Amino acid sequence: MHNFRQLQIWKEGMELSKSIYLILDKFTVSEKFGLISQISRSAISVPSNIAEGSFRSSNKEFSHFLSIALGSSFETLNNK
Secondary structure (H helix, E strand, C coil): CHHHHCCCHHHHHHHHHHHHHHHHHHCCCHHHHHHHHHHHHHHHHHHHHHHHHHHCCCCCHHHHHHHHHHHHHHHHHHHH
16 A cells, blocks of 8 residues: 555646646636536546555556556546
């Protein structure tokens, strides 16, 4: 088990999420409807999956959640 708050990857995931939310706040009304929901969910999914995986009982399970977090980061960056 890992303390996710001490993991650099979690800290960077949180920074990514904060940055994305600041960017989304600047979107125009017409851009907001479809994109904001998808981008914000994928952005917060990054640190959330890292935190969830850190409490799993094996490194294999933790690695699986890191893989999901990586996929969410690609989804977030692909939509920007």
